[in-house]
Amino acid sequence: MQRKWGAMEALFRPRAVAVIGASDNPSKLGSHVMRSLIEGGYPGAIYPVNPGKEEISGIKTYPSISQIQGLVDLAVIVLPAEQVPQILQECGEKGIKAMILITAGFKEIEDRKGEQLQEEILRLAERYGIKIIGPNTFGVVNLHYPLNASFTPEFSRVKKGKISLLSQSGGMSHLMAFLSMKENLGLSKIIGLGNRCNVDFWDMLEYLNEDPETQVITMYLEGVDKPRRLIEVAQRMNQKKPILAYKVGISSTSDRASQFHTGSLAGNYEIYLGAFRQAGIFSVQSSEELLDTAKAFSLSLLPKGNRVAVLSGQAGPGMAACDVCEREGLSIPPFSSETQKKINALLPPLAIRTNPVDMGPAWYDSNAIQGIVEAVLEDQGIDAILLCIMFASANRSAVGILADSLTQIERRKPILCCISAPGGIWDEEIQRLEASGAPNFQTPERAAKALANLAHYKMKFHRE
Numbered sequence: 001m002q003r004k005w006g007a008m009e010a011l012f013r014p015r016a017v018a019v020i021g022a023s024d025n026p027s028k029l030g031s032h033v034m035r036s037l038i039e040g041g042y043p044g045a046i047y048p049v050n051p052g053k054e055e056i057s058g059i060k061t062y063p064s065i066s067q068i069q070g071l072v073d074l075a076v077i078v079l080p081a082e083q084v085p086q087i088l089q090e091c092g093e094k095g096i097k098a099m100i101l102i103t104a105g106f107k108e109i110e111d112r113k114g115e116q117l118q119e120e121i122l123r124l125a126e127r128y129g130i131k132i133i134g135p136n137t138f139g140v141v142n143l144h145y146p147l148n149a150s151f152t153p154e155f156s157r158v159k160k161g162k163i164s165l166l167s168q169s170g171g172m173s174h175l176m177a178f179l180s181m182k183e184n185l186g187l188s189k190i191i192g193l194g195n196r197c198n199v200d201f202w203d204m205l206e207y208l209n210e211d212p213e214t215q216v217i218t219m220y221l222e223g224v225d226k227p228r229r230l231i232e233v234a235q236r237m238n239q240k241k242p243i244l245a246y247k248v249g250i251s252s253t254s255d256r257a258s259q260f261h262t263g264s265l266a267g268n269y270e271i272y273l274g275a276f277r278q279a280g281i282f283s284v285q286s287s288e289e290l291l292d293t294a295k296a297f298s299l300s301l302l303p304k305g306n307r308v309a310v311l312s313g314q315a316g317p318g319m320a321a322c323d324v325c326e327r328e329g330l331s332i333p334p335f336s337s338e339t340q341k342k343i344n345a346l347l348p349p350l351a352i353r354t355n356p357v358d359m360g361p362a363w364y365d366s367n368a369i370q371g372i373v374e375a376v377l378e379d380q381g382i383d384a385i386l387l388c389i390m391f392a393s394a395n396r397s398a399v400g401i402l403a404d405s406l407t408q409i410e411r412r413k414p415i416l417c418c419i420s421a422p423g424g425i426w427d428e429e430i431q432r433l434e435a436s437g438a439p440n441f442q443t444p445e446r447a448a449k450a451l452a453n454l455a456h457y458k459m460k461f462h463r464e
C-alpha cells in the first residue's frame with residue numbers, strides 16, 4: 001500500500017524527531033523519552049532541545065526548535081504546561097505537523113486555568129495544522145517502524161504483531177503492553193490519547209482501518225465528548241477490521257473519576273453498549289478479555305457457527321472449558337457416527353469418547369491426539385475445536401507433533417488451545433502452533449471465552 005504522507009505519517013513514521021525538554025537526568029521524563037527513542041532503535045534523526053545542554057546521550061543538543069537546521073516531522077514535548085503555547089507556536093513556524101504532548105496540567109485538572117491552556121493550544125494547532133496526541137499522555141509506539149516516542153523504554157520489548165491499542169489511560173496501556181509481553185502477544189501500535197486535544201478515537205480508527213500493519217483494533221475508553229462521531233466512523237468502517245472496546249464507567253465512582261483523569265465524563269454505560277452493538281464494535285469486560293479476544297482475532301479463523309468440540313487430556317480442564325462454553329451460549333453437540341468411529345479406534349477403554357472428549361491415557365499418545373484433532377476437523381457438525389493439553393514428562397512430544405500436523409493441514413475451522421507447561425518447555429512448540437493459526441491461552445476458561453467471543457462476533461456482525 002502506498003502511504004500518503006501527512007500528519008498521521010509524521011506521527012507514526014517520522015523521519016526526524018525533536019525532543020523538547022530532553023534531559024540526561026534520569027528523574028526527568030525527557031531523559032526517558034530519549035532512552036525510548038535510542039534503545040528502541042528509531043531509524044531517523046533525533047534532535048534533543050534543551051538550552052542548558054550541549055549534548056545529551058552523545059547527541060548534539062539545540063537551545064530551541066528554531067535552531068535545528070534539518071527537517072523535523074514530530075515533536076515530543078516534556079515541558080511545564082505554561083511553556084507549551086510558546087513552544088507550539090515555534091513548532092508551527094518550523095513546519096512540524098505532529099506533536100506528542102506528554103505534559104499534564106490541562107483539561108484534566110480541577111482548575112479553569114488548565115482548560116484555558118488546552119483551548120489555547122487547540123487554537124494554535126488549528127492555525128498551524130498540527131495534530132496533537134495528548135496532552136497528558138505517555139506517548140506513541142509503532143513497533144513496526146520502529147518508533148518508541150514514549151517515556152517508557154520497556155515498550156520497545158513488546159513483540160511486533162497485528163493488534164493496535166488505543167487508550168485514554170497510560171496506566172492501562174502499560175498494564176496491557178506488559179501483559180502482552182508475558183504472553184508473547186504481538187502488538188502493532190500503542191497509542192495514548194490522553195486528553196484528546198485534536199486527535200480522538202475516531203481519527204485513530206480511520207487511520208488504523210487503512211493501516212496495513214494493523215489487523216485488530218482495541219480500545220480502552222473512559223468517556224468521549226462526541227460519542228455519536230465515534231459511532232458514525234465505526235459504522236463507515238463496515239467491520240473491515242474487528243474493533244474491540246473495553247469501556248469502564250459502570251459505577252458512579254469510576255464515572256466521576258474519569259472526568260478528572262482525562263477531562264471526560266464516562267456517560268451512561270448501557271447507552272454506550274447499545275451504540276457499540278449498532279456500530280459493529282465488540283464490547284469486552286476486562287483488560288485480560290480485551291487482549292485474549294484480540295489475540296483470537298489476530299491468529300484464528302472465525303467459526304461458522306456455535307458448535308464446539310472440547311478435547312482434553314484430563315477431565316478437569318475440559319469440564320472448566322465446557323462450563324464457560326455453555327454459559328456463553330455455545331453448543332457441545334455429539335459427533336457424527338463416522339467421527340465417533342475414528343475416535344473410538346484411537347482411544348483406550350478408559351477414555352471418554354463423546355463430546356467433550358477426555359482422552360485419559362491417550363493424553364500420552366501423540367498419534368492419538370493428532371488423529372482425534374484431524375477427525376474432528378472433518379466433522380461437518382462441528383464449527384470449532386477447543387483443545388486442552390497439560391504437560392507431563394510422558395507426553396513431551398505431543399505438542400510438537402500436533403504443531404507439525406496443523407501446519408500441513410488446510411484448515412477451515414478455528415482451533416483454540418490451552419496448552420500448559422512449565423516455563424521453558426513447549427515454548428517453541430506453542431509458537432509454531434500459534435503461527436499455524438491456533439492461539440494458545442493460559443487457562444481453559446480464557447480459551448473458551450475467547451472462542452465464544454469469536455462466535456458471537458460472527459453471529460452479530462458477519463451473518464453472511
